[in-house]
Amino acid sequence: MQPDTHAAQQDAFQAALWRQDPPAGLTAPAMDEVAQRFSVYRNNVQHSLTRALASRFPVIEQLVGATFFTAMARVHIAQDPPTSPVLLNWGAGFPAFLDGFAPVGHLPFMGDVARLEYARGLAYHAADAAPVAPDALAVADLETLRLGLHPSVQLFKSPHPALQIWQSHQTGAARHMLTAGPDHALIGRAPDFSIIVAPLDQGTFAVLAALAAGATLESAAKHNDPTAALTLLLRHGLITAIKTGVPT
Numbered sequence: 001m002q003p004d005t006h007a008a009q010q011d012a013f014q015a016a017l018w019r020q021d022p023p024a025g026l027t028a029p030a031m032d033e034v035a036q037r038f039s040v041y042r043n044n045v046q047h048s049l050t051r052a053l054a055s056r057f058p059v060i061e062q063l064v065g066a067t068f069f070t071a072m073a074r075v076h077i078a079q080d081p082p083t084s085p086v087l088l089n090w091g092a093g094f095p096a097f098l099d100g101f102a103p104v105g106h107l108p109f110m111g112d113v114a115r116l117e118y119a120r121g122l123a124y125h126a127a128d129a130a131p132v133a134p135d136a137l138a139v140a141d142l143e144t145l146r147l148g149l150h151p152s153v154q155l156f157k158s159p160h161p162a163l164q165i166w167q168s169h170q171t172g173a174a175r176h177m178l179t180a181g182p183d184h185a186l187i188g189r190a191p192d193f194s195i196i197v198a199p200l201d202q203g204t205f206a207v208l209a210a211l212a213a214g215a216t217l218e219s220a221a222k223h224n225d226p227t228a229a230l231t232l233l234l235r236h237g238l239i240t241a242i243k244t245g246v247p248t
Contacts, residue, residue, distance in 0.1 A: 049077050056091045057117045059169045060098070060110065072101065088125060091118055109160035116166050116185070119154045120197065123189045126152035131191060131237030137230065141244045145217045148241025149233070152189035155209055156197075158182060163199060191237045198236075204228045 050073040054061045061069040076097045082090045095114040104110050129150050139145060156163065163183035168175055184205040186198045200208070203224030210220035211229065220226055233239045 046074055046077065049082070050074060052087055053077070053091060053094065056121055057094060057114050059117060059166050060114050062169050063107070063110065063113070063165075064104065068103075072103070075101070091121070094118070109158070109162045109165060112158035112160055112162035113166055115158075116156055116162055116187070116197070119156060119187045120195050123152040123154060123187050123195055124193070126150070126189060129240040132239050132242055134234050136239070136242045137234070139242065139244060142218045143216060144244050146214060146243040147211050147217070147233070147239050148243060149212055150188055150238045150240050152187075153212065153238055154187040155205060155212060156183075156185040156187055157205065163197070166197070167199075186232060186238075188236060188238045196236050196238075198232055201228075204232070208233075 050070050053073045053076070054066075054069060064072065076094060080093045080097065084090070095111040095118060098104060098114055099111040131150070137145075158181055160181045161178040161183055162181070163185050164178045167173055168178075182202075184200040184202060186196065186200055186205075186208060188196045190196055206223035207220045207226045207229040210223055211217070211226075217226060220229075
């Protein structure tokens with residue numbers, strides 16, 4: 001069987017995007033133009049991917065500055081380039097990259113700020129689901145009541161004040177002293193497609209984590225009074241199903 005030369009050429013071309021020399025086999029009207037033309041293409045690709053990463057992680061760019069972010073992003077892109085022309089899910093590895101990137105090792109919260117930003121993107125692109133009416137919770141059988149949450153719902157937790165740092169870098173936000181972590185938040189998408197990032201106390205986080213895992217309301221209430229959690233979910237239209245009875 002002949003080797004897949006086309007696939008090999010594609011791999012060589014992609015690898016060359018992250019080094020100085022162009023791949024073998026390229027031609028141009030004048031041979032001395034090959035390196036110049038490929039350099040232009042490579043720079044365009046790197047610039048486009050860097051800006052795509054910056055649009056997904058704008059607070060990270062604010063924290064380190066545009067020049068440093070560009071240099072850092074190119075290191076990450078070379079290690080974890082997109083595997084699809086659809087960039088929707090690309091960037092999932094960026095928080096872990098920040099955790100291990102020595103030049104920002106003195107900023108241990110960076111990875112979690114990036115995780116929060118990535119979660120917001122996932123929430124925005126989550127599947128649609130219609131919220132239940134507020135009176136749907138008026139049922140007597142709390143022992144077996146379970147809630148179906150909107151597909152966009154995610155629970156965020158960080159040992160660092162990552163949520164506070166993210167909040168302080170939003171447009172119009174007032175700067176204030178940070179308090180020590182951990183930080184907890186509910187992330188979701190409201191029916192008007194606005195993204196909710198709601199700070200939580202530890203007890204409400206525990207209730208929501210239990211509900212998201214499929215626990216009954218009665219069981220979740222053992223962690224904390226569920227009133228704040230239910231109010232938050234109903235206010236933002238994040239309950240999409242009410243289930244009662246013993247699961248089969």
